[in-house]
Amino acid sequence: MNPIIEVKNVSKAFGGLQVINNCSIEVAKGSITGMIGPNGAGKSTLFNIIAGTLPEDSGQILMDGEDITHDTPDQLFHKGLLRTFQIAHEFSHMTALENLMMVPPDQEGENLFSTWLKPSLVREQDAEVRRKALEVLDFINLSHVKNELAGNLSGGQKKLLELGRTMMTDARVVLLDEVAAGVNRTLLGDLVSNIERLNRELGYTFLVIEHDMDMIARLCDPVIVLAQGQVMMQGTIEQVRNNPEVVEAYFGNAL
Known part of the structure; x- marks a missing residue:
């Protein structure tokens, strides 16, 4: 499938700490791509770079082949790239x-x-x-x-409302940051169903950061594993779960 988002050799350091290290990923158009990894792996930093809220030190971001590396969040909004937050930002x-x-x-x-x-x-x-x-x-x-x-509203309802906001404009790519955090299981089921419907019926592409492995398993294919600012592996959730290095280094028995 053709990529709608391409991250090419992106690096980002804070002082002497290299958080993203020559990282490259692709998000296929029409996919629900997951991004997982331990705390400190660089997931949120990479998200913020793609979303235009954090400048990269080097590298390039493309959307449908167009260079968006230096676009601001409002410019990206008009191009159809939106994000939600781990803590909902409602009015x-x-x-x-x-x-x-x-x-x-x-x-x-x-x-x-x-x-x-x-x-x-x-x-x-x-x-x-x-x-x-x-x-x-x-x-x-x-x-x-x-x-x-x-x-x-409850935490789950606020997350649903954030998802609804993406439907009020011509969204093409939605970055979901810890969408399951603070959401009860019932509303989480509604949230997952809505993401699936938006993908299936309206053609939304999603890039999802998430620690809830059950949610990742239901929604995401492929899954990117980030570690120390680089891609450790990419594959189906089954391949991730059966990778001994991933399980031993980052998940223990959680998978």
Whole structure:
């Protein structure tokens, strides 16, 4: 399959600590690719470099063949590359519905002159954004909390809401950072099902950092094992689980 994300020989050091060391990975278009490894392996650092929130020291990032190495997060957002966070970043004093309606860029209502000179256009666009937001809430099974302040939602509901925000724009690649953290098993099942649906029905490509091996096993193929800032191996979850070096060095009996 053609890669949609290519990381080529990327390195990153903090002071004298080499966190990412000449690392290269590819994420196939339409895949759900997992990235696992011990704490300190460099997973979050590499994620942040791909997401444009951290500059690399050397190397290159490509998206669909286009160099995005120095793109900012907002530029990447407009190109369809989005990320979620281990700790959800909701607008806590806005409702779940309002959180989704904030996402689409270039809304006419954000322009003061449009609110004066084009009120009908503003109302029409707001109605369309609201309609889409309600559809997204229905998709992620959060319609029952649409008028609840986002800050009052459970951890799992906030993760679902973050996933819903990716549906309010033309997402192509979504970076999921520890999406299972702090989520109860019931809501985690909903979250996994929604990721699968977004991949299957809307063609989203996912790159997933996760410690929950059951979730990785259900969702991800291939799985990249990162260690000391480099790729230790890549393969199916079965190949990872049956690799003695991976099991002994990083997982013990956890797999």
